Amino acid sequence: MSEQKIWSKYLKLSGWGIVVIAILCSLTLWGQRLAAEKNYNNVQISVNYTDVVSMANGNNLSVEEMAALLQERGVTALLFKEVSVGDLLRQGKVGLAVGHNLQQLPYFERISKTIPITDADLFVTLLDNTWTEQVREHLLLKVAGSEFYDGDLAVIKVPIAIPSTNSELDQANRIVTEIGIGFDHEGIALAEKVGMGVIPQIRTWTDASEASLRFVANEVKSLPNLCQILFNDKDLPCGTEAKQLQSFAQMLMINGQAPAPFGTIEFSEQAGLNQLGLLMDKEIIRLHTIANNEMTRLSDEEIMDRWLLAVRERNMRSLLVRFKNIGIPSSSLEENLIYFEQLKENLEASGFKLDETYQKPATININNLLMIFIGLGVAAGILLILLEMNLPRLSLVGLVITAVCWIGLYQFAPIVARKLMALAGVIIFPILSALLVITPQRQRLLTSILNLFKLSAISFIGAILMVGLLADILFMLKLDQFIGVKIAHVIPLAAVPLILYIWQEGKLIEAVKNLLNAAITYKWGLLAAVIAVAGMIYLARTGNTTAELSSVEAAMRSFLNDFMGVRPRSKEFLIGYPLTLLMFYYGATKSKWFLSIGAMIGQVSLVNTYAHIHTALLISLHRSLNGLILGIILGILAIAGMEVLLKLWRKLVKIEQ
Numbered sequence: 001m002s003e004q005k006i007w008s009k010y011l012k013l014s015g016w017g018i019v020v021i022a023i024l025c026s027l028t029l030w031g032q033r034l035a036a037e038k039n040y041n042n043v044q045i046s047v048n049y050t051d052v053v054s055m056a057n058g059n060n061l062s063v064e065e066m067a068a069l070l071q072e073r074g075v076t077a078l079l080f081k082e083v084s085v086g087d088l089l090r091q092g093k094v095g096l097a098v099g100h101n102l103q104q105l106p107y108f109e110r111i112s113k114t115i116p117i118t119d120a121d122l123f124v125t126l127l128d129n130t131w132t133e134q135v136r137e138h139l140l141l142k143v144a145g146s147e148f149y150d151g152d153l154a155v156i157k158v159p160i161a162i163p164s165t166n167s168e169l170d171q172a173n174r175i176v177t178e179i180g181i182g183f184d185h186e187g188i189a190l191a192e193k194v195g196m197g198v199i200p201q202i203r204t205w206t207d208a209s210e211a212s213l214r215f216v217a218n219e220v221k222s223l224p225n226l227c228q229i230l231f232n233d234k235d236l237p238c239g240t241e242a243k244q245l246q247s248f249a250q251m252l253m254i255n256g257q258a259p260a261p262f263g264t265i266e267f268s269e270q271a272g273l274n275q276l277g278l279l280m281d282k283e284i285i286r287l288h289t290i291a292n293n294e295m296t297r298l299s300d301e302e303i304m305d306r307w308l309l310a311v312r313e314r315n316m317r318s319l320l321v322r323f324k325n326i327g328i329p330s331s332s333l334e335e336n337l338i339y340f341e342q343l344k345e346n347l348e349a350s351g352f353k354l355d356e357t358y359q360k361p362a363t364i365n366i367n368n369l370l371m372i373f374i375g376l377g378v379a380a381g382i383l384l385i386l387l388e389m390n391l392p393r394l395s396l397v398g399l400v401i402t403a404v405c406w407i408g409l410y411q412f413a414p415i416v417a418r419k420l421m422a423l424a425g426v427i428i429f430p431i432l433s434a435l436l437v438i439t440p441q442r443q444r445l446l447t448s449i450l451n452l453f454k455l456s457a458i459s460f461i462g463a464i465l466m467v468g469l470l471a472d473i474l475f476m477l478k479l480d481q482f483i484g485v486k487i488a489h490v491i492p493l494a495a496v497p498l499i500l501y502i503w504q505e506g507k508l509i510e511a512v513k514n515l516l517n518a519a520i521t522y523k524w525g526l527l528a529a530v531i532a533v534a535g536m537i538y539l540a541r542t543g544n545t546t547a548e549l550s551s552v553e554a555a556m557r558s559f560l561n562d563f564m565g566v567r568p569r570s571k572e573f574l575i576g577y578p579l580t581l582l583m584f585y586y587g588a589t590k591s592k593w594f595l596s597i598g599a600m601i602g603q604v605s606l607v608n609t610y611a612h613i614h615t616a617l618l619i620s621l622h623r624s625l626n627g628l629i630l631g632i633i634l635g636i637l638a639i640a641g642m643e644v645l646l647k648l649w650r651k652l653v654k655i656e657q
Helices: 003-038 049-058 063-072 085-090 099-104 129-142 166-177 185-194 210-221 242-252 273-279 292-297 300-314 333-349 368-388 392-412 414-437 445-469 485-501 508-521 525-540 551-564 570-586 594-611 617-656
Strands: 042-048 077-081 094-098 121-126 147-149 155-159 197-202 262-265 284-289 318-320
Touching: 003 368, 003 392, 003 445, 003 617, 042 049, 042 197, 042 333, 049 063, 049 077, 049 185, 049 333, 063 185, 077 185, 085 094, 085 129, 085 166, 094 099, 094 166, 099 121, 121 129, 121 166, 129 147, 129 155, 129 210, 185 197, 197 210, 210 242, 242 273, 262 273, 284 300, 300 318, 300 333, 300 551, 368 392, 368 414, 368 445, 392 414, 414 445, 414 485, 414 594, 445 570, 445 594, 445 617, 485 594, 551 617, 570 594, 570 617, 594 617
Parallel strands: 042 077, 042 318, 077 197, 262 284, 284 318
Antiparallel strands: 094 121, 121 155, 147 155
């Protein structure tokens, strides 16, 4: 054996030794995360207080009686969206007039005559005395230059730019009507009386001063039975700058702690909220809701699936549940009581407890030495890839450089270092698995299935290490998340055929020509076209956003979820695994190089399943197993179908001859 081969052998053994140590280190963190997820099972169910009032009124019930009916069916909290000036205007509790229009109002005689009336002012008249103090306090603090005038009917004068068009007039009105003026304290007192949690939803206002922020913070902290805090708009009232967030966090704290967890609303990004959550010691609860317009178009089964999937698969621990047919409350009470009862039973049957008290996931103890070794396992993956490319000297250099960069960055920016190394891990190990397992020789069906398992096992090392690197409630609560999703999906697809069919040929330009010629002239071209289309769909559907589903796909997902418990990923069982079996069965020769792309789609999807840290590990494992089982079944059917097509092809060729 040559000296270079001996050297490569020792390097390979050392590399795999480091990987094994990294896996063991990572699995200790897997254990902690599994334990944290097991005990993370309290779910808050809340409803909008105004909807409760509507349902009560439409069915001749008191609000207290309606709340009691909901409590019996698992509802633990009431949401109180901050009342706005516009809400009071729609209810006839305030009047709004610009400039001298104030003099045309029927109640003008009841207003103080000391008010200076100009066209550059908007006047808010308080028609319901029970709201006078709240409106006064909020508007004077939230709108600079506002003035209060007492009288039989109190008025607040708000300076505005003189409107010259109807749209400018509407804009001036909107600026004032969207300002929050506190909460419905009568409703909050009722919630306290019946023992339900209170969830205030704070509105944002422009140019928030320190005094106005402090006033609102104190108001929220004083609410009884406070169990969650929500924000109403895309931006927080304090803005997004670090200094402003720090100041607002201090205002909200009670003895250095958050008064209640802050709710992050799924699919509704709110700038600055994650940073505020970090400042409040990660006191975050993830909330899912279904908009009223969606409630009208979804079936009963789809609605129930949405709630259950949100809790089981995406760690939502707060559900803001909308009523069905809230537009006709007088005829939908019984339907809604059954609906809430079913939701309660389904959640409890899945092992969740309905409780207003939120308990965030247990802290995972991050041992720096363990973390360093996990990162070194990823670096060892680079070494092993370069060894398979017959670059032993470069492999050692790559290991050393990657290790030094990893350890150095981890000391100064540990979260960034962990995210980058997690990204590297999910790219490296699918590539390594392909270099170790894919061969041009044809395999029998059983051997092909075994090779699929082998390929997946090596790729799965990337998932094991990634889960260890990102084992933190920071990622479980989605205060931070895995980066480079599209990069992780694309690089292995390009790298594997490049290394297998071009790099290993030695003469790169000639190899490219031969490869393209073989692919174009071979009868597998039709299948290559199908894979190309699948690839475009694959890239379009890859990322953190939720794509619109066709009715057929939605039905398929629902069926798979009901039939298999957890829906497998379409990329794996429809594309990746069937094409992998075809590749092994017919041999991964140059003429069928495109099958390696399909194989990598399955492997990349397998590993990236675990990049969704907010999804429980057991759910992800169940999903992967289901994908593998279904993919093998479809792969066997694909091979059988291909055999039939090839026989027909041969017969056609003989006929032509």
